[in-house]
Amino acid sequence: QEDNEKSHSTSVAGMVELLRLEAELVENLSNYANELEQKLQTVRKFVTTMSNENKLALNQTEHYLANPLNAFSLIRRMHQDWTHWQHYMQQEVGAKQVEFLKEKRLLLPTSTDLDEAAASIYRIHATYDIKVSDMATGLLNDKQYAASLNALDSYAIGKYLYDQQIFGYASQWIFQAIDWLTATKHKLPLPLAVDKSEVFQLYAEALIQMNRFDDALKVFDTAITWKPDNVKLLLRKSEVETLIRTQPNAKPKAQPVGAYERGCRGQFPVKSQLYCVYNSTNSPFLRLAPLKMELVGLDPYMVLYHDVISDSEISELQSLAVPSLKRATVFQQQTGRNAVVKTRTSKVTWLPDIFNSLTQRLNRRVTDMTGFNVMGSEMLQVMNYGLGGHYDKHFDYFNSSISTNLTKLNGDRIATVLFYLTEVEQGGATVFPNIEKAVFPTKGAAIIWYNLKHDGEGDRRTLHAACPVIVGSKWVCNKWIRERQQLFRRPCLRTL
Ligand SMILES: O=C(O)CCC(=O)C(=O)O
Numbered sequence: 001q002e003d004n005e006k007s008h009s010t011s012v013a014g015m016v017e018l019l020r021l022e023a024e025l026v027e028n029l030s031n032y033a034n035e036l037e038q039k040l041q042t043v044r045k046f047v048t049t050m051s052n053e054n055k056l057a058l059n060q061t062e063h064y065l066a067n068p069l070n071a072f073s074l075i076r077r078m079h080q081d082w083t084h085w086q087h088y089m090q091q092e093v094g095a096k097q098v099e100f101l102k103e104k105r106l107l108l109p110t111s112t113d114l115d116e117a118a119a120s121i122y123r124i125h126a127t128y129d130i131k132v133s134d135m136a137t138g139l140l141n142d143k144q145y146a147a148s149l150n151a152l153d154s155y156a157i158g159k160y161l162y163d164q165q166i167f168g169y170a171s172q173w174i175f176q177a178i179d180w181l182t183a184t185k186h187k188l189p190l191p192l193a194v195d196k197s198e199v200f201q202l203y204a205e206a207l208i209q210m211n212r213f214d215d216a217l218k219v220f221d222t223a224i225t226w227k228p229d230n231v232k233l234l235l236r237k238s239e240v241e242t243l244i245r246t247q248p249n250a251k252p253k254a255q256p257v258g259a260y261e262r263g264c265r266g267q268f269p270v271k272s273q274l275y276c277v278y279n280s281t282n283s284p285f286l287r288l289a290p291l292k293m294e295l296v297g298l299d300p301y302m303v304l305y306h307d308v309i310s311d312s313e314i315s316e317l318q319s320l321a322v323p324s325l326k327r328a329t330v331f332q333q334q335t336g337r338n339a340v341v342k343t344r345t346s347k348v349t350w351l352p353d354i355f356n357s358l359t360q361r362l363n364r365r366v367t368d369m370t371g372f373n374v375m376g377s378e379m380l381q382v383m384n385y386g387l388g389g390h391y392d393k394h395f396d397y398f399n400s401s402i403s404t405n406l407t408k409l410n411g412d413r414i415a416t417v418l419f420y421l422t423e424v425e426q427g428g429a430t431v432f433p434n435i436e437k438a439v440f441p442t443k444g445a446a447i448i449w450y451n452l453k454h455d456g457e458g459d460r461r462t463l464h465a466a467c468p469v470i471v472g473s474k475w476v477c478n479k480w481i482r483e484r485q486q487l488f489r490r491p492c493l494r495t496l
């Protein structure tokens with residue numbers, strides 16, 4: 001993916017402009033309809049008048065033509081009017097609207113965007129094990145939403161998964177599409193209509209890939225009733241018949257569920273050692289304003305602060321971020337560069353510490369919460385997730401010989417401070433699969449953990465991931481604290 005691509009689906013805030021664009025396109029089509037309507041009315045009116053006149057004349061031809069006015073009019077209109085009508089009929093309707101659409105199409109989501117969006121639906125589907133028919137009709141984890149997909153949506157997802165060779169899931173989505181295509185109430189407008197037999201064929205191919213030959217045969221039989229002379233269909237059918245004779249049907253395999261998925265689904269055991277205290281010791285300021293602190297784990301040290309960023313601070317942070325949100329990248333050890341990757345789908349903005357009074361205030365708060373000096377650390381990173389937005393399992397530390405100038409100068413990421421700027425209606429937990437901890441975002445909270453062990457080595461227990469968002473616009477803000485300034489604040493505990 002090119003850096004200049006929009007990556008539309010990767011942030012909810014970023015997709016707002018698409019809705020505005022859609023409104024413009026709908027209005028344009030409506031203008032087109034108006035023009036068609038006008039022309040239609042003009043034509044119909046003339047048809048009515050002329051048909052009346054002509055009928056009248058045909059009823060009494062001699063009498064009609066005996067009148068000089070009728071005779072002249074007949075000659076004149078036959079000679080002149082039909083030429084004009086021909087020109088009028090040939091005139092293109094809506095050239096302006098076609099031009100408008102052509103221009104705007106350059107701004108529309110690309111096939112990469114569609115692939116990304118389909119991959120995101122798959123990610124939600126697979127991570128949370130939601131049934132396709134439920135997902136397609138807006139039933140997400142027992143909650144019914146006033147949203148649903150249609151046959152084209154399901155087919156597009158199925159086709160994407162088929163191309164990715166994820167045949168089991170592909171077949172389920174294609175089946176959903178077939179379900180809708182064969183139900184008459186879901187009739188598609190003519191320009192969007194798809195060839196049913198094509199969809200059936202893809203379904204059969206997916207079934208073959210899954211070794212479900214008997215089922216594939218039935219699907220081919222149906223498709224052949226519509227297209228009895230289609231050579232390709234007949235050929236494939238006979239090939240499947242051969243497969244049935246030579247290979248047995250395979251049994252479907254169950255999908256293994258890892259710690260990550262269990263964490264995302266909220267299935268980690270809740271340990272009762274958690275408790276809440278008011279922290280008034282990390283910095284002098286906290287004696288005046290103690291912070292609500294929840295201990296998530298001692299080793300590795302992990303705490304959750306509640307109500308550490310206010311609603312108004314959050315809105316300001318979001319408005320600062322929205323205009324410059326860009327697809328998030330991940331540092332690549334192999335190249336020493338940052339790159340756009342499939343494993344992190346969100347958009348981010350970096351805000352310098354001294355950007356304004358808000359960023360200064362937030363950085364001070366980070367110091368108050370952690371006791372760390374933020375000098376030489378990274379800028380605040382504001383992030384918004386989009387459709388199925390996630391960040392696969394990763395470490396925040398680098399622990400690498402290849403590193404950026406910042407790392408050479410200021411050391412690795414000793415700690416992570418992650419502010420939750422929104423609640424997420426469904427999904428979007430931060431999950432630590434190695435220690436079976438999952439934190440579901442609560443607005444205004446911040447989770448903090450140490451990434452490095454006391455000897456400065458990366459702590460592999462801090463492996464974590466942002467689970468796919470199911471429903472919601474997840475906003476977070478990261479502050480990664482670098483080692484160098486913390487020499488006397490979290491000194492190396494290994495005895496010298
Ligand atoms: O959004 C989250 O829950 C985690 C984000 C994260 O791990 C990261 O940005 O490094």
Ligand SMILES: [Fe+2]
Nearest residue numbers: 394395396464
């Ligand atoms: Fe992270």
